[in-house]
Amino acid sequence: MTAARDDADEPLDLLVVGGGVMGLFTAYYAAVGGARVAVLERGEIGDPATASYGRTRSYRKDYLDPLYVRLADEAVTLWTRFEQRTGVRALVRCGCMNIAKASVTADLADTYAERSAEMLAAVGMPLTTLRADEITGRYPYLDADVAHLDPAAGLVDLRAVADALTGALAECKVDVYEHAEPDAVRRGDDGLLHVDSSAGELVARKLVITAGHGTNDVLALVPGADLQVPLTRDRPSEAKYFVPPANARAQFGSDAMPVIAYLDTGVYVHPIVDGVIDKVKVGYYNPPDIPRDRSGVRDIADFVAQCMPGLADATYEDVHDVDQCDYDLVADDDFVLGAVPGVADVFVGVGWRGTGYKFAPWIGRVLHELALQNGSVYDLRRFDPARFSVLAPSPDIAHPATSFTAPEEDAS
Numbered sequence: 544m545t546a547a548r549d550d551a552d553e554p555l556d557l558l559v560v561g562g563g564v565m566g567l568f569t570a571y572y573a574a575v576g577g578a579r580v581a582v583l584e585r586g587e588i589g590d591p592a593t594a595s596y597g598r599t600r601s602y603r604k605d606y607l608d609p610l611y612v613r614l615a616d617e618a619v620t621l622w623t624r625f626e627q628r629t630g631v632r633a634l635v636r637c638g639c640m641n642i643a644k645a646s647v648t649a650d651l652a653d654t655y656a657e658r659s660a661e662m663l664a665a666v667g668m669p670l671t672t673l674r675a676d677e678i679t680g681r682y683p684y685l686d687a688d689v690a691h692l693d694p695a696a697g698l699v700d701l702r703a704v705a706d707a708l709t710g711a712l713a714e715c716k717v718d719v720y721e722h723a724e725p726d727a728v729r730r731g732d733d734g735l736l737h738v739d740s741s742a743g744e745l746v747a748r749k750l751v752i753t754a755g756h757g758t759n760d761v762l763a764l765v766p767g768a769d770l771q772v773p774l775t776r777d778r779p780s781e782a783k784y785f786v787p788p789a790n791a792r793a794q795f796g797s798d799a800m801p802v803i804a805y806l807d808t809g810v811y812v813h814p815i816v817d818g819v820i821d822k823v824k825v826g827y828y829n830p831p832d833i834p835r836d837r838s839g840v841r842d843i844a845d846f847v848a849q850c851m852p853g854l855a856d857a858t859y860e861d862v863h864d865v866d867q868c869d870y871d872l873v874a875d876d877d878f879v880l881g882a883v884p885g886v887a888d889v890f891v892g893v894g895w896r897g898t899g900y901k902f903a904p905w906i907g908r909v910l911h912e913l914a915l916q917n918g919s920v921y922d923l924r925r926f927d928p929a930r931f932s933v934l935a936p937s938p939d940i941a942h943p944a945t946s947f948t949a950p951e952e953d954a955s
């Protein structure tokens with residue numbers, strides 16, 4: 544809780560339900576714009592067992608869909624402005640490298656590394672391509688035939704982001720209610736949204752729901768809404784920390800090692816980041832839509848043996864301190880971001896497919912624009928929640944015809 548504002552008796556301009564990174568960024572953009580904002584969070588901000596908190600998340604642009612490539616690039620611009628505004632280093636700019644090896648995925652041309660490199664080239668984003676001898680020269684612990692390095696990618700420092708967001712929200716006198724969730728939502732005679740909660744009755748002009756897996760429960764409270772997002776849960780199959788031998792540790796630090804991804808095998812590797820994490824993290828996830836026998840790698844031990852022999856002598860342990868949480872997958876694999884159909888003044892953002900963190904400032908900015916500016920500078924039609932509703936899309940939201948590029952904003 545923060546100190547009360549002078550206008551404490553006024554209705555809120557915006558109530559955000561769900562205090563993960565999407566909700567906090569929505570509140571942040573609204574609050575720095577001068578709006579009166581509150582956040583309701585069922586648990587605790589910063590719980591390392593939730594999707595938005597922990598140590599590191601990768602930020603990358605290597606999608607096979609040009610829209611997500613451009614949005615990931617746009618998000619980096621917004622992260623950088625966030626860093627400038629808050630004075631916090633959110634991004635660890637170590638790069639991200641997609642690799643492939645013929646003995647693991649025989650058809651190299653069809654690997655994620657090659658296909659995503661083609662996509663990035665097609666949308667004009669530079670990559671550094673390494674020959675096999677350059678790969679072993681620069682990364683002696685690695686055994687790969689293909690490597691494409693995006694230097695403008697890397698890791699997000701989650702604690703730094705959480706601290707910067709909560710600090711900024713406190714400065715703007717945003718009330719963040721923890722262990723509080725809505726019990727009922729009604730439209731008052733005053734036309735405003737009245738939300739009963741364990742934090743009392745909150746009255747707001749606009750409501751944004753960013754409640755992750757709790758989103759459908761909150762939507763069910765909204766009078767007139769039929770939207771239920773077809774969300775499913777999934778989680779990484781394995782995650783391990785590796786502690787390299789002391790004489791090799793420097794090779795695995797973020798100033799020497801990028802995020803390494805071999806997405807055909809489901810494996811990603813995060814380097815050691817001084818002051819953030821002193822172990823190499825290796826995650827293994829086989830998404831439901833990718834056949835399990837597509838590569839010769841069955842688990843993390845197999846990946847290390849075949850592709851990262853330099854970690855073979857490292858000690859390792861399972862990851863338990865973070866990430867005890869699920870991905871929120873949406874049926875058609877697109878974000879759900881926009882107005883709740885058939886209901887005025889209520890907006891939702893969910894379904895980030897296990898890949899949402901990197902987009903968080905963009906998502907927060909969009910939700911704030913929709914709620915408080917009645918439209919967005921971005922074309923959001925592909926993400927319209929109305930695709931899961933029989934009710935009509937909200938008519939009063941303005942979409943530009945084509946643009947995905949926001950005008951420069953004041954970085955002060």
Ligand SMILES: Cc1cc2nc3c(=O)[nH]c(=O)nc-3n(C[C@H](O)[C@H](O)[C@H](O)COP(=O)(O)OP(=O)(O)OC[C@H]3O[C@@H](n4cnc5c(N)ncnc54)[C@H](O)[C@@H]3O)c2cc1C
Pocket residue numbers: 560561562563564565566583584585586587593594595596599600601602723724725753754755756757758760761779866868869870892893895896897898899900901902
């Ligand atoms: C293991 C793992 C690894 C990942 N790795 C990456 C990565 O490398 N790169 C990347 O970009 N993304 C990654 N992601 C995805 C990213 O972390 C998520 O997309 C993002 O954190 C989702 O944020 P959110 O705010 O929507 O959801 P959450 O963090 O789940 O926040 C929702 C909040 O709403 C609260 N809530 C729920 N119901 C209610 C209610 N009724 N009332 C009030 N509050 C409620 C919850 O307690 C929660 O705090 C990963 C996700 C996981 C799980």
